[in-house]
Amino acid sequence: MFDFSPCPTFTAPQPVRTAPHAPLQQSDLWLEAADRLGSDARLDRIGDATALVLRKRVPMIGELALVSRARLELTPDRAAALRTTLGASHLVINAETTEDACALAQAGFHRIVAPRMIAELRLAPTPDAMAARLMPKWRNRLRHGQSQGLQIRRRPMQADPKHWLLRAEARQSARLWYHPMPPEVIAALAGSAPGAGQVFTAYHLGRRVAAMLFLRHGRAATYQIGWMNAQGRNRSAGPALMWRAMVELQQMGVETIDLGAADPDRAAGLARFKRGTGAELRALGGSWLDTTWARRKRGRARARAVANLRGTQHGHLLATATAPFRNA
Structure with missing residues (x-):
């Protein structure tokens, strides 16, 4: 039902001086x-x-x-x-x-x-166990996304404040009226440890339609950027990307993902998307x-x-x- 294809073996993050699951x-x-x-x-x-x-x-x-x-x-x-x-x-x-x-x-x-409110997702040890925690509607959108001929690729993020995803988020934030983390800060985070920034990108017919950036720290990861165009939304690229990230990050040693803001009153759709992964909301x-x-x-x-x-x-x-x- 889901894409459980084997992924490459990854090196776990380096030992940390702070708590491994800290924000x-x-x-x-x-x-x-x-x-x-x-x-x-x-x-x-x-x-x-x-x-x-x-x-x-x-x-x-x-x-x-x-x-x-x-x-x-x-x-x-x-x-x-x-x-x-x-x-x-x-x-x-x-x-x-x-x-x-x-x-x-x-x-x-x-x-x-x-x-x-934030959404916190604890990753189960196997893809089957993670799939069992998905909300039914989210699972249906995932099936739809996986049937749309999307190609999903993961690449470590370069420590470049002019990275295409940072420029795309700048345009998106201007349109949606929110304040993103400064590109210089994200570039510094991505460059502070090997493989700290992981970009998952969805392509359709060779063109980018959606992307997500996750920052790995200790045994945790933070969902930092989500970008999508109209084609990506129509093809349910969001659930397809998030699912691939959940599976691959778990294989990289990540145990929890901070999915960030999830306010049911101010952004109900965003909160539903994050809760659909099996995440729990916390104030x-x-x-x-x-x-x-x-x-x-x-x-x-x-x-x-x-x-x-x-x-x-x-x-x-x-x-x-x-x-x-x-x-x-």
Whole structure:
């Protein structure tokens, strides 16, 4: 029923210093890419957890720090001491769990971005087991895609910010009004470890009709880019590509895939597509800010201090830090 044709044997990813199933923003791959881009990134101990922290010193503003999607298992007391522990004037936490979000709120952090839903797919050990978890409608679209004469090829992504897929996503994002990860960042991630970026491309009669980019990190992978034209949509290239990626990534040693944003209210079709793979939806904790400017104030004055920080000429740093990644 499905294409279970044997695939080449792949070399498993190199051992990591961070947790093997950690999100992309807490992976060795992210750490290496940040170093390539000249960012100040390091691993710090926060209680019993190890977290990747990005830092930047800005004149007249002070030390800014970002901790994105680390499982911190915070208590209110530990959260209240975070900024001092990290030696930062201003600290942004993109909370991985709702429990950490509650601790941050109780500690006096100011929420600057609401929580979002993501889809997480745990890959079964065999294609048959993965197929059994597919939703019936998704399985039907997969059958349709596999009957359309599509040729699917996988290639490692070159570390080139002008890669055709990055240029295609730039055009797609302008049309659909979303903010993609900067091409320079994706190129740095793809170049930070052999085979980190894997591009699956669907062709029909020799022409590209759809493509997906996955970033491998530890025993996990992140679905970073999905591009498709009208022909690809008509021929159900999306399920065909995703299925091939699931099978081949599992053979490469990947155990979980972060499929990214899956909000049933704001993007119901995208959420259905991701859930159709057998993925489960989970709420993140939102983005939270603690700043010395706000700690010195109370009530409305505190809210104004937060707004002033976001409105400075360096506010783009907070915007970049808290912007959700597009994994469509």
